[in-house]
Amino acid sequence: MTKVPVQLTLNGEERAEFTDSGTTLLRLLRDKMGDLTPKGGCLQGTCGTCTVLIDGEPRLACVTLAEDCADKAVETVAGLSGDGGLHPLQQAFLDNFAAQCGFCTPGMLMAAKALLDVNPRPDRADVVEALSGNICRCTGYEPIIQAVLSASRGNAPRAVSGERT
Amino acid sequence: MPLAYRNVSELSAAAALLSAQSGARLLGGGTLLVRRVNEGDTSIDTYVRLRDPKLLLLDAGGETVRLGSGVTMSRIAREPALTFLAPVARAIGGPAVRSAATVGGNLFAPSPYGDFGVALLALDAVISVEGTGGASELPAEAFFAARDNLAAGSIVTAVTFHRPPDGAFRYLKVSRVKPKGAAVVSIAAMVNRASGTVTEARIALGAMAKTPIRSHGAENALTGAALTAESIERAARIAPEETSPATDAIASGWYRKTVLPVHLRRLLLDMLA
Numbered sequence: 001m002t003k004v005p006v007q008l009t010l011n012g013e014e015r016a017e018f019t020d021s022g023t024t025l026l027r028l029l030r031d032k033m034g035d036l037t038p039k040g041g042c043l044q045g046t047c048g049t050c051t052v053l054i055d056g057e058p059r060l061a062c063v064t065l066a067e068d069c070a071d072k073a074v075e076t077v078a079g080l081s082g083d084g085g086l087h088p089l090q091q092a093f094l095d096n097f098a099a100q101c102g103f104c105t106p107g108m109l110m111a112a113k114a115l116l117d118v119n120p121r122p123d124r125a126d127v128v129e130a131l132s133g134n135i136c137r138c139t140g141y142e143p144i145i146q147a148v149l150s151a152s153r154g155n156a157p158r159a160v161s162g163e164r165t
Numbered sequence: 166m167p168l169a170y171r172n173v174s175e176l177s178a179a180a181a182l183l184s185a186q187s188g189a190r191l192l193g194g195g196t197l198l199v200r201r202v203n204e205g206d207t208s209i210d211t212y213v214r215l216r217d218p219k220l221l222l223l224d225a226g227g228e229t230v231r232l233g234s235g236v237t238m239s240r241i242a243r244e245p246a247l248t249f250l251a252p253v254a255r256a257i258g259g260p261a262v263r264s265a266a267t268v269g270g271n272l273f274a275p276s277p278y279g280d281f282g283v284a285l286l287a288l289d290a291v292i293s294v295e296g297t298g299g300a301s302e303l304p305a306e307a308f309f310a311a312r313d314n315l316a317a318g319s320i321v322t323a324v325t326f327h328r329p330p331d332g333a334f335r336y337l338k339v340s341r342v343k344p345k346g347a348a349v350v351s352i353a354a355m356v357n358r359a360s361g362t363v364t365e366a367r368i369a370l371g372a373m374a375k376t377p378i379r380s381h382g383a384e385n386a387l388t389g390a391a392l393t394a395e396s397i398e399r400a401a402r403i404a405p406e407e408t409s410p411a412t413d414a415i416a417s418g419w420y421r422k423t424v425l426p427v428h429l430r431r432l433l434l435d436m437l438a
Contacts, residue, residue: 002167022168022212024199043203045196051261057239058261063199065192065212067170114260132345133259 006066010035011079025069026050026061029076037077037106041135048134051107051114052076058114058133077106080113089113092151093144100138107134112148121152168202169211176320179215180296184318189213191320194237194265196258197274220269220322228328234269234321238262238281249334253284253353256338259345269321273312277348277372277415282309284336286369286377287353290326294319309376333357337432338371339424341415348372349416350425352432356392363387368400368429373408373421380404383429397433401426 007016010033017032026043029035029052041047043062050061053075080087086094089112099105108131115122115130122130127148128141136144171189173179183189188210190198202209220235225246232241241247242254242263257263257271257280271281272292285292285305292308294301296319303311305324336353340346351371357364366387368380383400390396410421 002169004170020167021170022202024203044200045258045262048259048261054264057264059265060196060261062203063195064265065170065195065199065214067172068192068195068214111260129255129344130260133261 004067006070008069008071009073011075012073019066021067023066024062025052025054025059025064025066025074028066028069029061029074035076035078039103039106041103041107046135047104047107048111049104049107051110051134053110053114053117056114056117058111060133075110075113077109080109087113088154089116089148089151092147096143096147096150098139098143098147104134104136104138108136108144112151115148116152122148124149168209171211171213172216173213174216176215176217176295176322177297179213180318180320182211182213183320184297184316186211187317191215193235193267193270194262196262196266197270197278215320217322222323225328229325230328231323231325232268233323234267234272236268237264238266238268238271239264241268249329250284253281253336256280256336256351268324272308272321272324276375276411277413279377280338280348280351280371283351283369283371283377284334284353285324285326286379287334287336287355287367288326288329289355289367290324292321293323293325295322296320305377306379309378312376329355330357332436335432335436337428339428347415350410350421350428352425352429354429354432354436356387356433356436358392361391363390363392363396368404370404370408370425372415373410373425375409375411378408380407382406387433392433392437394434394437397430397437400433401430404429 002021003018004021019028019032038052038061039049041049045060045063051058052061054072111131111134127145190209192212192214220233222233223236224231238254238257242251290305292303298316334355338351339349348371353369355367366384368383371377382403386400387396405422405425410418412418
């Protein structure tokens with residue numbers, strides 16, 4: 001069995017592992033690098049729950065080969081929360097009940113981050129488009145869309161409803 | 166079982182690998198090929214990654230546009246000089262697919278996928294193919310006719326086409342799930358007019374046959390006369406002839422044939438507006 005070295009930057013940290021030739025980025029991250037935040041859903045590039053950022057662009061880890069990621073910067077949900085605190089997107093998902101079973105959430109978060117990184121104040125259509133490759137079977141999408149819009153406004157809806165009294 | 170991953174910088178080396186090993190496939194964005202492997206296709210045993218910078222060339226500054234086969238859909242969608250193609254690139258997959266999916270890979274996407282190829286067919290693009298047998302330049306229609314029987318080791322390196330006059334190119338993808346979904350049918354139309362008369366029309370259809378196809382019947386119904394509601398009606402009625410759409414999870418072949426005239430009519434009437 002051919003083992004090949006793959007060196008990349010994972011959430012800002014230099015990482016190197018030996019892996020099977022032809023393996024996917026998803027398997028490298030989960031099985032070798034211990035990052036279980038990208039999920040394996042359909043493995044067909046259809047459901048989006050394996051979405052990670054590669055050099056800032058959203059990519060599907062299940063159909064991306066580990067060897068193609070050599071010397072690239074990979075970002076996953078594991079890198080979102082610095083210093084133990086939640087990333088504004090994660091907080092907005094929490095506040096807006098945007099996660100039910102939670103299986104799609106890592107992909108949704110990274111797809112949303114890819115959007116906000118290039119378009120910090122998206123409109124609703126931008127958010128719908130950015131999340132169009134991510135399937136959620138629980139929420140009906142609306143709470144997720146609202147969470148991303150809320151994060152982009154920099155305020156959570158609970159604070160707004162609190163002001164009403 | 167692990168697959169071999171061969172990193173090559175010379176096109177000739179990639180072509181040699183592909184022709185020598187029946188299980189070797191050229192890797193583009195992976196959205197079609199790695200998916201097939203994930204689904205259990207054991208006929209593939211080797212990925213070939215060709216790192217030739219010319220595959221990433223994007224020359225859209227002039228009247229002739231040339232796109233390397235490794236150019237991604239997201240790059241096309243954000244290219245200021247290719248705004249007429251942005252709706253086509255954005256119709257393919259979600260954002261994470263578009264940042265991987267390539268021009269070259271799309272030409273080999275099985276129906277109902279391959280929407281970018283539909284646009285290239287309407288633009289009468291020339292497909293540059295290189296391989297162990299030398300280099301050839303195939304008009305898109307000839308390319309699709311030969312696509313599934315290309316010699317082993319053939320590699321699409323680029324596509325070239327003339328920039329269409331303003332407003333002459335239209336694209337429409339009909340899907341059940343919006344904004345992302347596989348095509349019920351996709352249509353690209355290029356209609357050139359001189360003093361009101363249609364001088365040249367190319368109508369390309371996706372998901373209506375095994376590969377993207379031209380509707381020469383519809384083109385003939387439009388060419389040589391003014392573009393009117395009547396000529397559009399004739400083109401729409403004739404368009405389903407000579408199509409052989411598949412029945413799949415998205416739509417039945419009967420449904421595709423039935424709705425094609427409706428959508429072609431809408432697209433062409435939009436040109437009149």
